[in-house]
Amino acid sequence: MSEKEIKNLEEIFEQRIARDEKIEPKDWMPEKYRKTHIRQISQHAHSEIIGMLPEGNWITRAPSLRRKVALLAKVQDEAGHGLYLYSACETLGISREELYEQLHTGKAKYSSIFNYPTLTWADMGAIGWLVDGAAIINQVPLCSTSYGPYARAMIRVCKEESFHQRQGYEIMISLANGTPEQKEMAQDALNRWWWPSLMMLGPTDAESVHTAQSMKWKLKRKTNDELRQQFIDQTVPQADLIGLTIPDPDLKWNEETKRYDFGEIDWDEFWQVVKGHGPCNKQRLSARVDAWEEGEWVRDAAMAYAKKQEDKKLKKAI
Amino acid sequence: MMKNENIIQYIYGIADNALILGQRLSELCGHGPILEVDIAMTNMALDLLGQTRSYYQYAAQLSGEEKTEDDVAFLRLEKQYRNVLLVEQPNKHFGYIITRQFFYDVFHLLLLEELQNSKDETLSAIAKKGIKEVSYHQRFSSDWIKRLGDGTAESHNKIQEAVDDLWQYTDELFHMTEDDAIALENGVGVDTATLKEKYNNRIKEVLEEASLVVPETKWFQKGGKQGIHSEHMGYLLADLQYMQRTYPNMKW
Amino acid sequence: MKNNWPLWEVFVRSKNGLEHRHFGSVHAADAEMALENARDVYTRRNEGVSIWVVESKNITATNPENSGELFEPAQDKIYRHPTFYSLPDEVKHM
Numbered sequence: 001m002s003e004k005e006i007k008n009l010e011e012i013f014e015q016r017i018a019r020d021e022k023i024e025p026k027d028w029m030p031e032k033y034r035k036t037h038i039r040q041i042s043q044h045a046h047s048e049i050i051g052m053l054p055e056g057n058w059i060t061r062a063p064s065l066r067r068k069v070a071l072l073a074k075v076q077d078e079a080g081h082g083l084y085l086y087s088a089c090e091t092l093g094i095s096r097e098e099l100y101e102q103l104h105t106g107k108a109k110y111s112s113i114f115n116y117p118t119l120t121w122a123d124m125g126a127i128g129w130l131v132d133g134a135a136i137i138n139q140v141p142l143c144s145t146s147y148g149p150y151a152r153a154m155i156r157v158c159k160e161e162s163f164h165q166r167q168g169y170e171i172m173i174s175l176a177n178g179t180p181e182q183k184e185m186a187q188d189a190l191n192r193w194w195w196p197s198l199m200m201l202g203p204t205d206a207e208s209v210h211t212a213q214s215m216k217w218k219l220k221r222k223t224n225d226e227l228r229q230q231f232i233d234q235t236v237p238q239a240d241l242i243g244l245t246i247p248d249p250d251l252k253w254n255e256e257t258k259r260y261d262f263g264e265i266d267w268d269e270f271w272q273v274v275k276g277h278g279p280c281n282k283q284r285l286s287a288r289v290d291a292w293e294e295g296e297w298v299r300d301a302a303m304a305y306a307k308k309q310e311d312k313k314l315k316k317a318i
Numbered sequence: 319m320m321k322n323e324n325i326i327q328y329i330y331g332i333a334d335n336a337l338i339l340g341q342r343l344s345e346l347c348g349h350g351p352i353l354e355v356d357i358a359m360t361n362m363a364l365d366l367l368g369q370t371r372s373y374y375q376y377a378a379q380l381s382g383e384e385k386t387e388d389d390v391a392f393l394r395l396e397k398q399y400r401n402v403l404l405v406e407q408p409n410k411h412f413g414y415i416i417t418r419q420f421f422y423d424v425f426h427l428l429l430l431e432e433l434q435n436s437k438d439e440t441l442s443a444i445a446k447k448g449i450k451e452v453s454y455h456q457r458f459s460s461d462w463i464k465r466l467g468d469g470t471a472e473s474h475n476k477i478q479e480a481v482d483d484l485w486q487y488t489d490e491l492f493h494m495t496e497d498d499a500i501a502l503e504n505g506v507g508v509d510t511a512t513l514k515e516k517y518n519n520r521i522k523e524v525l526e527e528a529s530l531v532v533p534e535t536k537w538f539q540k541g542g543k544q545g546i547h548s549e550h551m552g553y554l555l556a557d558l559q560y561m562q563r564t565y566p567n568m569k570w
Numbered sequence: 571m572k573n574n575w576p577l578w579e580v581f582v583r584s585k586n587g588l589e590h591r592h593f594g595s596v597h598a599a600d601a602e603m604a605l606e607n608a609r610d611v612y613t614r615r616n617e618g619v620s621i622w623v624v625e626s627k628n629i630t631a632t633n634p635e636n637s638g639e640l641f642e643p644a645q646d647k648i649y650r651h652p653t654f655y656s657l658p659d660e661v662k663h664m
Contacts, residue, residue, distance in 0.1 A: 026634050052347065061561055065367060065391050072367070076360040080357060083611055291350065295355075298355075300473070305600075354596055354611060357610050361614070458606065
């Protein structure tokens with residue numbers, strides 16, 4: 001194809017998206033669109049899978065049977081969501097194994113928040129309430145993103161995730177209404193997870209490299225700063241309601257803007273964790289690599305067995 | 319007439335297996351050999367923990383004290399857990415996980431098929447619901463036994479190793495405790511001893527199809543049903559009971 | 571390339587009376603396993619009563635490049651639709 005022809009196709013393509021038409025797997029798409037989508041969808045999938053680990057850390061120690069099954073179902077949902085997203089990504093012509101390869105070699109990124117440790121049971125509450133809360137804010141707009149398979153995966157994810165945040169907030173309510181020890185546990189978890197949750201919504205707009213292009217392709221509908229503000233505005237009253245204190249001395253209701261003003265985010269910490277220096281980066285990745293490598297003989301066996309069965313069938317037919 | 323305490327002990331003899339096996343399976347969430355299998359094993363864990371809750375809620379109610387399912391699950395001493403040694407065996411590798419599951423599933427299904435005829439309506443209802451879940455578990459684990467047994471040379475060796483190691487824990491499944499005998503006499507419980515032949519046939523059938531050998535062990539381990547567990551149990555309970563023991567008398 | 575499990579497309583009937591609908595995909599070594607995986611992944615919340623799986627490579631699809639010649643000719647055949655025909659107001663249902 002000549003450069004002019006490609007240019008023409010690109011224009012038609014951008015117009016389709018502007019008209020809110022969906023792009024489907026076999027449609028022509030600019031290489032950059034394909035690559036950007038592989039990057040974002042796989043990052044999202046990796047985050048779900050790595051995200052199973054910090055919460056998985058407490059499944060065996062959950063304090064009641066009711067909490068145990070709820071947490072187990074929640075972490076399992078994350079596996080499901082990772083799977084839906086890998087499936088969506090595979091429609092772009094890349095295999096799940098290749099995506100794993102990128103994750104395992106550190107080439108692909110995932111949400112940095114999962115590099116923080118889960119130290120108490122209250123962290124299960126804080127993660128559900130804050131981390132899932134922030135994730136939902138990010139994800140709901142993606143249900144109408146331009147790439148069909150991604151949008152459909154996100155609709156399923158959002159539908160299933162509706163219980164996750166409630167599950168977390170309910171844990172926090174129980175702790176906040178409990179003994180002084182429990183309340184302290186809840187406050188401590190909020191203290192540790194608040195700032196990472198704000199960072200989770202991405203670098204400030206000034207620093208964000210992808211925003212303009214992503215907006216055009218509906219991979220983003222709002223900027224990081226807008227999402228962050230939305231998250232803070234909805235979360236602060238929820239903390240007030242259960243008597244917990246947001247660990248930000250500069251947090252203040254602004255009568256004029258009708259929003260909360262908040263303190264400076266430690267972006268240095270954010271970039272350090274992104275670069276691999278968070279408390280659990282190595283541990284998280286090696287847990288995934290181990291599971292994959294230790295599973296190889298199992299996957300191979302299933303393939304060998306399937307082939308033998310197929311051969312048997314063929315022999316019978318002859 | 320059967321005393322509530324006998325029924326409670328009888329329930330523990332069934333439900334503790336579901337709890338401990340469910341706990342073992344929950345350890346794997348996030349660490350499976352492939353996402354699809356990870357999700358499948360968690361489904362089994364959820365089934366087992368769901369069954370556990372039904373049994374324990376009933377046991378708590380029978381106790382006549384103000385007990386909850388959680389008191390039953392978390393606040394007993396190791397000696398008071400009545401699960402068989404099989405289910406507490408660790409997740410050494412996927413071959414062990416599948417073999418342990420298979421050895422238990424086959425028994426579990428036979429047990430529930432009888433228990434659904436119990437004169438005790440609650441137990442009968444729990445069994446009826448469980449049969450559907452456990453039928454699927456048995457299908458899942460049998461299929462995997464075949465895949466691993468008749469897969470590669472490596473998988474064959476690994477699964478045979480697990481079969482050889484875990485077979486010694488299967489005979490205990492059929493031992494009748496005193497409470498089992500009382501439950502049986504009263505039409506509440508199941509005569510597990512009579513399930514052994516069916517069990518051995520079913521196991522043999524699948525193992526042979528998987529080109530695996532049924533071990534010729536003459537010596538079997540026992541003790542779990544009397545509360546005499548393996549060294550693994552203490553660590554499992556340390557995890558399971560951690561919160562309830564560290565922060566007693568709190569609501570979560 | 572290693573010995574990876576192939577991809578299967580999953581179709582689920584939500585309840586009797588409805589058609590099977592494409593739900594997504596799973597990896598599995600064989601058809602039997604694909605059904606089980608689909609059950610475990612896509613019907614955790616009671617979403618289905620029947621599942622079909624088909625290995626993705628066995629699906630033949632139209633090429634979007636040919637969409638014009640394949641589908642656009644049907645656009646102006648408006649006489650295939652009931653609204654093309656006028657009825658006297660007195661006839662309420664037809």
